[in-house]
Amino acid sequence: MADATRLYKRAAGVEQPAPVLHVGRGCAFWAGATAYLGDHQGGAPVLLVGLYGKFRLRLQGGPWLTCRAAIIPPGVSHELDFAGEPFAALYLEPNLGASGVLSPLLRNFSETNRALIGDSAEIPLFRSFYEDSSSVQWLEDALSDVTMFARETSNAELIDPRLSAAVDLLHAHYADLTPVDDLARRVGLSASRFQHLFTRQIGVPFRRYRAWSRLRGVWRQVAEGASLTEAAHASGFFDSAHFAHAYRRTFGKAASDGRRIARTTQSADGPR
16 A cells, blocks of 8 residues: 555554454454455445555445545445555444444545445544554443444434344344244244345345344354354354355455454443
8 A cells, every 4th residue: 555545654663463353232343454355245334444544445346446434334245455454344233223323433425336435533443442452451342432422423213123123133142043934923023024124224135134143143252262163153154165155245255263363352242
């Protein structure tokens, strides 16, 4: 990445910190360095920021854009080029609200192909998560403050409480593959109404979100100390090929046991 695009530089000779992974109350957070993430679609809205400079983003096969921060809605295909530089990703779960909840975390933004492109006042905070080796002790409270601020200042509608209950069930039992008809009945909806409402309010079909929830479960297991293989099995991925496909489709790269070296923290699911 050219120096002209860098707004902040790490001290020369300082070893690059280990990645940071957090799976917590209504959100997940990752910060680390990578190069290129191929075409992928998330199951939850994500705020992406370059920790030290700009990155390149390609939306739905369109032209490459250069930005410092972006919010990508669930289900929007995109590619990312960080040129080996550190970045942060904050994924927000629908039990905190619809995709628009994240918009207060951007400034000077414009909309392109359903994504919001701009800058973010949260970059120094996210950078401190990455640089401070003790951040696992206070990261959860800081993220809770950030997400609560976003929820309270956005105009985004809250999702139907019946969908929120279904999301909570998925988070608590991410390896469970209860048929959608049974889950819909459990929250008081017909299967057809449940799936229609889910896609409209969450942004992706139920099946796609359940795959995301299981991958989130993998991250949570890793945060609790499991290896990636152990975490995948605990989250219901008994076929390694299925897990590899789901991971690449969602994150744009192959899963790697290198994630085990991350500084990790986790907490109970659900909003405060």
